[in-house]
Amino acid sequence: MIEVLVKNILALAIVLVSFLLPAKIVYADQGNLLKINESWSRATTSSQKTGAVFLKIKNVGMHSDKLIGVEADIANHSSLHQMIHENGVMKMRAIKGGIKVSANSEVILSPGQKHIMLMGLKKRLKENSNIPLTLIFEKSGKINVLAIVLPAGSRGPDHSGISEMEHKKHMIKK
Amino acid sequence: MKKSTRIGVVFAIVVIAAFAALAEWLVIRNDTITKAPNGLIASVEIGGPFTLVDHKGRTVTEKDYFGSFVLVFFGYTFCPDVCPTALGDIAQAIDELDTDAVGVIPLMITIDPDRDTPAVLAEYVPLFHDRLIGLTGTRKQIKDIADLYRIFFSRAENTQFTYYLMDHTSFVYLLNPEGKVVSLFRYGTSPEEIASNIRRHMRG
């Protein structure tokens, strides 16, 4: 009888404690709630020392997170970049403050928009090879991904989405 | 001249020079070309003669391409996003044209002649299409042709790294067999749209 009582008290205590756990523990779970899909890059020549990685980040969790950095052994320096279109002039600039991924939403890094910039490639990106990368999130911490190297002129594994929207936006009747 | 007058004159010259620079900048960025809708060319004269070197090391001029439709894109090989996208689209447009493609020559003119030598271009252009031709030249030759085509380019200010990047206009131009610019395609124009525009010009 006492044994059963002790068990019940223990169970109650566990439930109570789990409610009182600090928010940080919740975030530790967040890693599984961020899905990284369709990571890809483009083939380079031996003289090109720059590359770009594109991917999709889906946050299926209840908390927003932020991509704040990238690590890649293949390059001397990796960072987050944003393209800026200005009267036909294209500029590439570092993203300060990271890329926010809101709860229950998806962020797409795609050509002409955002990318992970690889500066100072240590070796050429060969078609069909994989580039290991580590994404660093503010709350979820590090997430490892493999980006597939597609042909140099590829628009990505998925032709729909942003690039198609881009196309439509630029379509003007003659 | 009194000292104060002299200072005044110098000041006036500086102001005029600054205005001239601003005016030039505005012309390149805000003229009828950069504002023109896709596939349309205003009556402003664009393009002109050039002497450059192709990726096989041969000296070429605009006359070498007379008789064919020419797609011209200005870019550079260190460009990780915009240039591969544009060149991929050009390559796809060429494939889209199928048998009509024999009458079209795709050109990529580098705006980064310091790094883009013929040898570097020779490794780069076939990644996109076996018919793509890469052109380079001296800094002066490149500046001259970029000006003729209203292409703005400059090194991005970030000097933190050994490797610099460039800001540049990302238009693709279509030249007719007489070497006249007949269409302008903005970044993001679909290969299908480029191909159908070329076909329209071919049919006259």
Ligand SMILES: [Cu+2]
């Ligand atoms: Cu970049």
